[in-house]
Amino acid sequence: MGKTDLMNFPCDLFCSQILTRLPLKEAVRFSAVSRKWCRAWTRLSHLQFSDDFFISISTTPTKRKAVSKLTRQNIAVDIINKIILMQCGGLEIFELDSCVGFESSIHKWLLWISSSGVKCIDLKNNGLQLEVSESIFSCVTLTSLSLLNFKMIKVPPLFQGFSQLVTCFLEYVELSSATFKAILKLCRLLESLTLSECELPSNLKIISLSLKSLALLGLYIYSIKANCPRLESIKIIECNDLKIGNICLPVCVHLETDFWLLKDFSTIKSLRKIACSEDVDYTSTKTFLIFKLVILNKLKFSQESFIANQQF
Amino acid sequence: MAELPNTTMANECKVKLKSKDDKIFEVEYAVAMQSQTLKNALAHTGCTDTALPLHDISSQILAKVIEYCEYHVNAANTISEKDVKTWDEELVKHMDQDTLFRLIVAAKYLEIHNLVDLMCKTIADRIKDKSVEELREIFHVQNDFTPEEEEQVRRETKWAHGE
Numbered sequence: 182m183g184k185t186d187l188m189n190f191p192c193d194l195f196c197s198q199i200l201t202r203l204p205l206k207e208a209v210r211f212s213a214v215s216r217k218w219c220r221a222w223t224r225l226s227h228l229q230f231s232d233d234f235f236i237s238i239s240t241t242p243t244k245r246k247a248v249s250k251l252t253r254q255n256i257a258v259d260i261i262n263k264i265i266l267m268q269c270g271g272l273e274i275f276e277l278d279s280c281v282g283f284e285s286s287i288h289k290w291l292l293w294i295s296s297s298g299v300k301c302i303d304l305k306n307n308g309l310q311l312e313v314s315e316s317i318f319s320c321v322t323l324t325s326l327s328l329l330n331f332k333m334i335k336v337p338p339l340f341q342g343f344s345q346l347v348t349c350f351l352e353y354v355e356l357s358s359a360t361f362k363a364i365l366k367l368c369r370l371l372e373s374l375t376l377s378e379c380e381l382p383s384n385l386k387i388i389s390l391s392l393k394s395l396a397l398l399g400l401y402i403y404s405i406k407a408n409c410p411r412l413e414s415i416k417i418i419e420c421n422d423l424k425i426g427n428i429c430l431p432v433c434v435h436l437e438t439d440f441w442l443l444k445d446f447s448t449i450k451s452l453r454k455i456a457c458s459e460d461v462d463y464t465s466t467k468t469f470l471i472f473k474l475v476i477l478n479k480l481k482f483s484q485e486s487f488i489a490n491q492q493f
Numbered sequence: 494m495a496e497l498p499n500t501t502m503a504n505e506c507k508v509k510l511k512s513k514d515d516k517i518f519e520v521e522y523a524v525a526m527q528s529q530t531l532k533n534a535l536a537h538t539g540c541t542d543t544a545l546p547l548h549d550i551s552s553q554i555l556a557k558v559i560e561y562c563e564y565h566v567n568a569a570n571t572i573s574e575k576d577v578k579t580w581d582e583e584l585v586k587h588m589d590q591d592t593l594f595r596l597i598v599a600a601k602y603l604e605i606h607n608l609v610d611l612m613c614k615t616i617a618d619r620i621k622d623k624s625v626e627e628l629r630e631i632f633h634v635q636n637d638f639t640p641e642e643e644e645q646v647r648r649e650t651k652w653a654h655g656e
Contacts, residue, residue, distance in 0.1 A: 187632040190594050194601065198609065202617040209653040212646055213625045215634045219646050238652055260652050 188217060196224040197271065205229065205264070206237045223267045228294075229276040230261060254282040261286070265293050274301040281308035291316035298322045300345075306330040310355070321345075329353060333360050342367025349373070355380040365389045376400060383422070403427060417442065508535065509544035510559075516552040517544050520559055527562040529604035550599045557592070558599055560584075561608050585615045590632060625654075 187195075200208040200221055209222045238260055239253055248256075261283075275294050280287060291302075291314055299320055306329060313331045318340045326343065327350040335357075346368040356364075356379060365371065371391050377398040385402045387395065392409040396416040404427030407415070414435035417423065425442060508525040510518045522540070525531045534545060547555065561584065568577050585593070593612055600608040619631060629636060638646065647654055 187590070187594070187634055191598070194597065198597070198601075198613040199616050199620070202613060203620060206653045207621060209650050210625065211620065211628065212650055213643070213654065214628050214632070214636075216637050216642070219638075219642075222650075256652075263649075 188215075192217070192221060193224070193271075196221050197226045201225055201227045204231075204237065205234050209264070220269075222264075223269050224271050225268065226271050227274040227276075228264065228268070228272060229274070229278075231276065231278045235279060250282075258283065258286050261290065265290055268294075268297060270297060272297045272299050274303070275299050276303040276305075278305045278307075280304065280306040280311055284311060288314045288316045292319055295319035295321070301325040301327075303327040304329065304331070310353070324348070326350070331355075333357070336360055336363045336367070340367065342369065344368070345370060347372050350375045350377075351379055352377040353379065358382040358386075362386070362388070365392075405429065407431060506540035508540075509542070510555065511544040511546045512550055512552040512555045513548055514552050516555075518552075518555055518559055520563070521566070523566050524559065524562045527566060527605055527607075529606075531603060547599075547602075549602065551595070554592070554595050554599050557596060558603065558605065558608065562605065565607065581611055585611065588615070590616075 200211060203211075205225075205228070208225060212219045212222050235257060238257060272294060277283075277287070277290075283290075287304075294302075295316065300322060302317070302320060302323060302325075304327070308330075310330055310332055313328065313333050315334060315337060317326075318337050321341070321343060322345060323343045324345045325348040326346060330353040332355040342364075344367075347370055349364075349368070349371060352375075354376075358381075361381065365388060368389075369391055371389060372393040374387075374389075374392060374394070375396040375398070377396070379400060381400060381402060383402050384404045385397075385400070385406070387405070387407045387409060389409050391411060392407075393411050394414045395407065395409070395412060397405070397418070397420055398416070399419045401422050402420055403422055403424060405417075405423070406429040409431060412431050412434055414437070415430060417428070417436070417438040419439065423442065430436070506522040507519050508522055508531065510520065510525075510531075512518065522535075525535065531545065550558070564580060565577070568580070572580075588596075593616055597609060597612045597616075600612060620628060623631065628634070636643070
């Protein structure tokens with residue numbers, strides 16, 4: 182019976198399923214095994230420049246003498262340039278876990294990967310807040326975008342939108358009202374949006390025909406108005422300046438929020454499901470009574486649809 | 494029996510699979526449903542007595558696939574995640590490369606994503622932290638570079654070969 186060994190194993194399958202699971206350094210090193218694999222690392226579907234990657238390249242002894250931080254950064258840029266430039270298709274996920282020192286290179290990198298049909302970009306900036314590179318708007322094939330610690334720039338006039346974007350995760354991102362509105366308007370397939378510790382206009386207006394799930398975490402906003410006919414669930418956690426009367430949501434939405442917000446819910450009439458994000462001490466009589474009053478009298482739904490500690 | 498028609502069918506339907514070497518395997522419907530490919534096929538044909546031919550999968554490999562699927566169907570609600578993980582690890586622990594590779598191809602064809610994941614993770618773990626020479630040994634691969642070619646490869650990816 183014919184043997185299926187490494188030599189007969191389909192190259193594409195090996196690259197996309199196996200090499201991709203290895204740290205980048207090891208995936209590249211595999212190229213020295215034999216001729217068949219010498220370019221396998223140019224077909225990786227997932228490029229992750231993680232902290233481990235940066236550690237692994239900095240321990241490579243080049244000349245066995247102490248190198249300055251700048252030199253180390255230049256070496257890293259060279260290596261990353263090479264890796265990205267040599268990719269010849271099939272790249273789906275691009276992750277960069279450190280942006281400090283790469284500000285000028287990120288523009289190039291994003292442009293290069295934009296032509297490869299990249300689907301998912303995850304940029305984490307671990308230093309001072311950086312402006313997002315304009316090149317991000319060239320990555321029009323994105324289905325998922327994740328940014329940590331950036332300042333969003335104005336949307337370029339020619340930008341037609343991330344027409345395939347389904348998921349967007351923004352943490353410590355600063356967004357102006359106009360930019361936020363433009364992005365929502367131009368991303369017509371956006372279903373899931375998470376805004377965590379972002380700087381946003383304090384009267385937040387969310388207008389999206391496609392949005393199904395929304396999470397607002399630690400925002401300093403006073404009011405929310407969500408004009409999203411398809412919205413199914415919303416999470417509002419630790420938005421301490423938010424006043425209950427200032428939340429305007431579509432009906433029949435699954436809401437998960439903090440207890441202190443929950444107990445004043447009088448304007449939301451027909452929410453189907455409600456969940457409390459904290460462990461509430463229901464043994465306190467006062468709390469229990471408030472809770473019961475709100476849930477059973479003000480909100481029209483059955484007890485089964487209440488998802489929380491069932492101690493009462 | 495106050496069961497819904499489709500549940501009854503699910504309970505009684507046995508799916509027949511034919512391996513490359515013409516061996517017939519009979520599995521429960523729920524077990525077959527672990528495979529997206531079989532799920533789609535059965536959606537078209539319904540429960541049938543004809544064996545579904547799997548032209549590229551040998552009986553040895555098919556048996557292993559079925560073993561995996563049967564365990565996972567039964568374990569679904571009854572066995573703890575930790576124990577399932579242990580069982581998975583035992584399954585692959587001493588598997589040779591040949592079997593692993595053939596299982597990946599079969600699992601990919603049958604679209605059993607958990608199995609593909611498990612197999613690929615196992616191979617990736619075997620590759621991790623090995624030198625190039627060790628890798629050649631593990632995978633029974635000859636070094637077919639000319640000295641000049643090998644020098645070029647190593648030079649291009651110098652940073653990855655440190656240590």
